[in-house]
Amino acid sequence: MEMSYYAIVHNDFDGTASASVYARAVGSLPKSIWFTEPTRVHELLSKLELRGVNTVILADLGLNESTFSSVLKAVRRLKAEGATIKWFDHHVWKEEWKRQLQEAGVEVHHDVTTCGAGVINKVMNPEDEISRKLASADCSVDIWLHNDPLGEKLRRVVENNRDFQWKKKLIETFYQGTLWNDEFQRILEEQVDRELRGYKELEKYAKVVEVNGIRVVIAIRWKGPPDISYASQYLMTRNRADVFVSANGKSISFRSNNVDIRRFAVSLGGGGHPLAAGAALRIPFFLRMLRRFGIRGPALNWVTNVVIDVIQREGVVRYENKSMH
Template sequence: MELQPRTDRRIVIITHNDLDGAAAAASYLRIVGVKPQDAVVLFAEPYNVDQVIDRLTPYLEPHTTVAFMDIGFNSQSTPRAIDRLRSAAVKDLEVEWYDHHVWAEEDVNAVQKLGARLFVDRSTCGAGVVIRYASKLYGVEVDDFMNRLEKAVCAADLWRWDDPLAPKLFRASTSPPDTRNGQWKEKLVEKFFNGVLWDDELQARLEGYLKEELANSSAELKNSYSASSNGCVIASVVRDSDLPSDSILGSMLVSRAHANAAALIKRKGFRRVSLSLRSRGGANVQVIARRLGGGGHPRASGASIILPLHVALLGMISRKYIAKYVSQRLLEVAMATGACKSTADAGGQGNSM
């Protein structure tokens, strides 16, 4: 695919490690006319973006643009990442940030102090923010493929499911068991960059995923636990596998437990666990995640917590002890913040900051 280069700068992209992040990166590269092999594309989560910057800064070259995509503000990692970039001794370093998650005013100010161009639009997905605002920034007309890509990816990422390709892309974007996740996401970026929305390789991955999803989901749901108070129900489960995805298993758990929200728990050490929070509108999980130092948007957010020592020890005997603790902890936060009452998944107006 031949595109007219719109910049002679070195392009470094730090994007979310999911379908939306891959689509955002590919869209940006199409807009600036830089091939994936001529750019650096790194996948990250909001909670570890500072670690990515630490690995990156020694190799930054003069006249570089660092573009963050589909990465929300994390109260712990984002300030550290900003400090690293601010102190980087790189001539003519530019920073762009495209996101669709919830940003507090102080978060916006912190990023803008870096001199970054910040674009936040909650009415679309991360790829949509890139397509809408990077195209204006670089004076590029959005083509039919990018419009089609935005529609399919946003339908999956925002849980609207109003596009027939959305559930297929959502599942197929998960890496095959014999492929490194980052390598598969890089392949997705290349496909989308070249105008490929679906092909035989993605179809084969979809078929493999569906087999794994069916085999794993029933086994994992057996170890779930739910806690309730005043009509608010939080269900949790400790995960052993990456399949089905957190979003799909979370939807199953919400239905099975008649829950306002679900927490998918993964152990990141003896006491630290990561939480993927999912809701279908019964709770604003972004409010819960933010109270725990994480973030996201009303129906899909993430955070991490440290388990009490006794819970971590009991968790070695049965994972249900961990699920019970997390459900009760999140229920307390939900009740304290009114999250179960904040069910409106407000889109918000686009804005350039």
């Protein structure tokens, strides 16, 4: 049942997997695809021109309080122009957002117990074994279940290259039913080699603080692998810490295995999952400049003060990570 549609997905493994699962469900690749962030969805939707394509799907893209009214305005315009809009997501939403989008005519599929690809797999093609395997691998790393070894491998392959053409190629590969091949194996081996070298450098970028009875590792972003998820596990384990925080100059990311860190991200204007979340956070310009010259201490201290403040303000709530199926 071939159809013509546009896809707008998150710029990560889950977004790529979501687009692939949807394509398999409808029997065709999207006419055009955009990879974006939740904070930019409203901009993309407001500029989108249908050009004869009437179906628009969005996947693995949460909503933010600050941009919701712009999103709503954009989807109302697209609906008025004849669009069918389907939104698949697993991030935490306000019921009010869901209600208003549905009233505007958007088909909303929202399920916080799985990842973005998992939502689409459940709704669109639960019998497709390739989609089920891809969604399982994706959920394993995206919502921190760590219960499918293929997830750790595919994540490295997908995120080893952020280029549009690479993601497009991956979606075509998954769509055709291939989840692993020789090229993926070579990329995996190269990536793991780079990660092993990178682990030796991590301690230079981090410090440990105790606040409200928990140990927190705070880091200024480094260049190259390991990525934030693997680095966070390594640094938390090595320092017996409960929470990992990383800032790159423009945003801040939180990770944990047992603390609800989404509350900290929300307090800073962001969002995410209970164990993996983030927010925009602009480090002052002069501190960013110092960091460029290799002087990381002042920026790290500034971020540390922000983190201590938000944890003291919000308090620590433990989170029990249950395997979600």
